[in-house]
Amino acid sequence: MTERTSELRDTNEKLHTEIAEHARTEGTLRQAQKMEGVGQLASGIAHDFNNILAVIRGYSGFLLGSKNIPAREHNAVQEIDLAAERAATLTRQLLTFCRKQVMQPQHLNLNEVIGQVTTMLHRLIGENITLEIEGCEEVPNVFADRAMLEQVILNLALNARDAMPQGGRILIRNTVVERSEEDARRNPNTHAGKFASFSVSDSGCGIAPELLDRIFEPFFTTKEVGKGTGLGLATAYGIVKQHNGWIEVESAPGAGSTFKVFLRGHDVAPMEERAQPLAVVEAVGGNETVLLVEDEPSLREMTEMLLRDYGYRVFTACSGLDALNGWPNHASEIDLVLTDMVMPDGISGRELAKRLQADNAELKVIFSSGYSREDILGNDVNFLPKPYTPSKLANLVRDCLDGKINAVRVTPTSDVPSIESSHDMKRGLDDNSDSSLSLAS
């Protein structure tokens, strides 16, 4: 009888543990889905906003570059440009949260990355907080974007500082972590394998359990108006997720907080970094012919004006289909296509390039987008991230025309119809579609 009772007790306990585990897994999953939803919403807004900012910065850059503008007006335009730049930074943070940021990964050693940011951190955290760094010899290298990782460390450290207005201690620690298949099964956010991990711990106020689920949401802040935007952790979350890693938090009110970042280890030695030349190059123009394909009218007009101002002859099209329709009339004149990536009516920039290059193998192509290159393209293409400044645009167009950067050849595939056939297809659908591909004289 006693044996049976103890057996039942054991089974009961096991069941309780399993139910609790299940509830935890479900909670994590719900949280991940919520973040995904918020991410999609933020991504849409940030993308539209990016286009608007591209127009503002394009025109302000254009005005700042003109010689005969009076000083007072020049200052006013400079203020507009600076404000737009700040807005662009915010948009970039949002795009980072939704993992739509251009990434430049390289093999890095975490000890070295953290060592580099420490100097800056000392300056930022003030004198009443002690900063301790604990390196780890065995920590594997990671394949990551240095600036993005620095941003994560900085955001976590600044939060730690803010949690300790009376002073305290911040500890940044590197470790190697191995996770089993069983761990990965229990927590859907984690993966099995060997990871490089760094944690930022503080002895601050800690986080109430009911807030823990919300702290990574964009714009969630408990700070006073003007003190925090609530984008610090959302940005960190987006960056780490973009690196296929994850963040874990341990915190309790009054007991401080620890944020642990996990990144997959890559046993490849870090490359020696090449110094970036800082020389400012004056933007140069030319007299070639550019086909500009952009669905956002104000952005199209602005870019057209800038290109013409740099001396180019410009044709414009408002979509991939529009460009395909007008192409046969001007194919021999066009030297370069500058196209948006995501456009209405189903023909992406990439597909458009494939079709046009099937007709003219020499055609140069530049892709432009507010999304990251990784999301839409390979590494082998000319990419102009939005928003762009007039000189960035001009320099890339010139370099591409001069063959200074790889002449992009988008490999045609068998499923791509030839220009003629797609043109006929469209004609069949819409008979009065006299090309709106217009020559800007």
Ligand SMILES: Nc1ncnc2c1ncn2[C@@H]1O[C@H](COP(=O)(O)OP(=O)(O)OP(=O)(O)O)[C@@H](O)[C@H]1O
């Ligand atoms: N180390 C920490 N200790 C206590 N609370 C924290 C800590 N880190 C984050 N939080 C809580 O999470 C919230 C969100 O953090 P997040 O970094 O996203 O935004 P913020 O710091 O409020 O503003 P921003 O970083 O944009 O200036 C904070 O307002 C705070 O309530």
Ligand SMILES: [Mg+2]
């Ligand atoms: Mg913050």
